[in-house]
Amino acid sequence: MDNLWQCNVCGFYQEGGNTCQSCGAAKPLSKAKSPEPYRKPISPPIEKLFLTNKQDAKFLVGKDQRPASLRNTGLGCLLPFLSIFVIAGLFFLGWSVIQLKNHLELNNDGIVTQGRMIDHRIYEDSEGDSYYITYSFVANDQTYSQEQSVSSDLYNRFEAGAPLDIRYLPGNPGKSRIEGEGASPWIPLGFSMCWLSFVMLFLWGAVHQADRNDLLVKKGTLVEGQVVSASSYEDSDNGYSIKLKYSYVSPRDGQTVVRMYDFAARDHKREPLPPQGTPVIILYHSDKHHQVL
Structure with missing residues (x-):
């Protein structure tokens, strides 16, 4: 520095x-x-500090009201992005509920009649083939037909014109299925609920972290600490990171606290690692809620 x-x-x-x-x-x-800081002045000269984010120097000298490392700049883009997944999850959940309702209605109120296979096809895909049978049946003096996805075993057992047992709703023959066939509606329902739970949990985590950052900026105080040790590593994408072990005296109880902080450090890649004893500054709210600047 x-x-x-x-x-x-x-x-x-x-x-x-x-x-x-x-x-x-x-x-x-x-x-x-340097202008006068709006927080308690720090005793180590800023040039002697090790800053995990060099732009935080502006915050420490009062030029910026928020540390660069605690800006919630990504939240504004993240919320619209995640809303797409929420809408997709709600749509899929609604579709799954309708499928489950139809499945239960056919199980409870449906009756079985004999129909016939009138057509069949195979949809070839890189992830596996899908098999479809089109069948027809007569109910209330009217002919109904429908295509249904079936197992390969059923597909290979029947030829066009072969008889099939069809379960349908007497009050609504448009709702029907081949008896004993049809994917379980519980699987897509469970998937859609897991999908929504994951997205909402991720969204809650992002908003919660933004709230924690805001609290730290508004209520945090500057605490001096020092480097205990530092090591660096590169990931598979040539990203450079530093594992920083630091210590400080807790304002709460006067005890020495030692913590680890792993952060992306592209700006420090061509610099030597900070030696033991190098001063650092911590924006502190509690021993469990603070940020090394």
Whole structure:
């Protein structure tokens, strides 16, 4: 952080370089005087701090009212995106309920008559073939026909014109099925409920985290800590991350607290890891709710 400087034009903080990465202005000849922070001043010079997000320097000197690492910028895009999955889940749930209702009505009130197979087809797909039979039957002096997905065993047992047992509703013959066939409606119903539960849980988690971030920004205080150890690793996508072990004295009970923080650190990839004892700043609300800046 020894080369950290602030642009006189836009206030952007960056490390090294002679032009501002934000607006392109030239680096000032002398370091701009930092404005008074709106929170309790921190004793380590900001140039000596290890910041997990370098843009948080603006927050620490009072140029920004919210740390960059706690901005809920993704929530506005996430809510419309997740709403699509919620709507799809509700639609599928409604369809599943209708299928279950028809299934139970046929089981409880349906009667069986003899019909005939009039056509058949196979839908070929990379994930497996699907088999369909079209049948007809007579009810209330009227002929009804319907196509139904069936098992391969049933499909191979019958030829066109072969008799089939058909279960239908006397009051509504349009609702019918081949006796003993038909997928269980409980499977799509269970899937749709699991789908909605997962999406709603994910949505709740995103909103809950945003609320926690807001609480930390509004009620949090700055606490000084230090690096205990640090290690880095790269994932399969060449992403660079740091595992930071840090400690601080809890404002609640005066005990030393040691925690781990694993974060994406692309801006630190070409820099040495912070040695033990390097000062850090923590935005603190409780020992279970704080953020290393």
